[in-house]
Amino acid sequence: MSARTEEETHVTDAATDAAPIGTASADAAVTTDGSGVRGVQTLSMAKAITAGLRDAMRADDKVLLMGEDIGPLGGVFRVTEGLSAEFGEKRVLDTPLAESAIVGTAIGLAMRGYRPVIEIQFDGFIFPAFDQITTQLSRQTLRHDGSVSMPVVIRVPYGGHIGSIEHHQESPEAYFAHTPGLRVVSPSNPHDAYWMIQEAIRSDDPVLFFEPKSRYWPKGPVDLDHTGLPLHASRIMRPGTDVTVVGHGAMIATLLQAADIAATEGRSLEVVDLRSLSPIDYGPLLDSVHRTGRLVVAQEAYGNVSIGSEIAATVAERAFYALEAPVLRVSGFDTPFPPAALETEFLPSPDRVLEAVDRALAY
């Protein structure tokens, strides 16, 4: 398997020549030297999100954070580290331990004009709030005939690869992408994370912001001056000609590894990062399929009735004559996420992706 340093970037539109790489710091906004150019910093995704939250809170005093252990501790992943010290406990709310109430009270705060940003501690703990998210948060604007908007962001650390216990490694994004009235996004790298969290906060609609926790720590360049793409745009992360492979979140790192390996075998994979799961930006994906004629969809989530299923159906409907092979899916198995000792068997690996690529090319 090819060696790939974590610092390598695949962010094609990050202006890496705009400024020297700065020292790693979550305090992105203070790097402004008066010129208005803030440059490119090397940050982990966790600290890029911290920086994005900080900038959003400085820009708009209606932005407030809510969640469990997000105050002095800075959250179990330290994403909110330092923010309660800067903004105080009225803007960084260490709430009682009740997810439904966190979302339910955020709805009331949004009615009052606030822009709450919620941290759900782990993927598997979002379900106590499922009712408030799907029957209440998602519908308030519709029920109010547009007189109320719901600018609520729900940050969800999600996915496997961290060797943790039950309910700490799951990928529940499809439940929310299925629900009208919600928007669902997931960054795959620090640059996108920094900008996407700010755009999610600026959105007047509720946004589920899925943070791939296995990608929290690897560092990458964050261009603090160039937003790049709109929140719901997908992106070609690596151009290729033989097979299109598409995914989101942590799966992008896996797909890029698969592409590296395939390249050594003379096969060219085009890697597409969805970034947004609801709505899905199909344009770049369909263009890609028209060029390659083959598509593999990869996801950590269960395959049954998943984001991958939706993409396969839509590409079959819209690019049928461009396809040289059926759209193939690589997913977690349709079982509960297994004990961590078996997670590498469960989670799609570069080899599982390449096995599907082989099948696609065999048609």
Place this chain on the structure above:
Amino acid sequence: MAAREREFTAPTVQLLTPEGALRPTPEAEAYLPLVEALSDAELERFYRDMAVSRRIDVAGANLQRQGQLALWVPSHGQEAAQVGSAHAARPQDHLFPSYREHIVGIIRGLDPVRILALLRGATLGGWNPEENGNFHLYTLVLASQTLHATGYAMGLQFDGATATGDPETDAAVLVYYGDGATSQGDASEALVFASSYQTPQVFFIQNNQWAISVPVSRQSRSPLSLRGGGFGMPGIRVDGNDVLASYAVTRQSLEEARAGEGPSLIEALTYRMGAHTTADDPTKYRTDDEVAYWEARDPIPRYRTWLEGRGASAEFFADVDTEAGDIAADLRRRALELQAPTREVIFEHVYSEPHPLMAEQAEWLHRFETSFDTAPDGSAA
């Protein structure tokens, strides 16, 4: 060890006896000055609003029976709890109903035809709370609104819109729910958050004894008012068929909330004299004796007796009857004139910002529906 106590009771605040005599229970004495401060006009308004509520109930049920509404949700029997509590709120307060508080909305300035539009299947919401006395939308998932109310009350706090010391501008939140809804997790979580943040808020439980067909004894073995203390706030049980007690206890609780003294919980004991909704058949689960017991405690005749004793004229009651009848007839007429929404409404306001699927699907539906407007030969059908 001696057997531990497993029976719990709570005293009930009552000012008016079921026979219509002003004879406060010991725990009600302290509330008497709030009632004595009410003018004759205000006292008469209470009666008028209860009478209007009962008359609208008849109109709503008839409309449903005639196929004009999908459903009607009656308040028959609960008028005192609703009218008393609604009049306790100040204009700047925010009220979060469940889905049975029609007269509360009317008192706040909502045109009840908006409620009929909801029950007729013309809208999922129906009004803008800010333009209708801060009377928020009905919420059908039980107890969900308790959390919205708590969040809103937190927002009032963060904004400095409460507890400044000026009761004319300081705002508070009043949230309604029922005995069945108290079993929902959200109802308890709301009490946790309200207590933790000391929100300017009053939780108003209408214990109408029945959650559709299940008695309150299935929801709780102890008085619901005792839940207040368990969460760190006052919990008061009030005779919800006594409009004066319902008013006074809610008034006191809201005034404390707006003054920054924190939330409280009220359990108003009342009775749903009719069905849960027009889809219900209460004869299958409750006895005639029980209904008779509560009919003897009907909130309207007892209050009328008391008003008559104070000198309210026969003309006043006759005028109220006429006015309530007119309001109900007008409502019925306007309900029948409600227009069905156009198909664009399906897609409007699902999101605040443009969304590709909404645009795509709205356009598809329009094309599909209008495709039938053209005959195969191309001429207009």
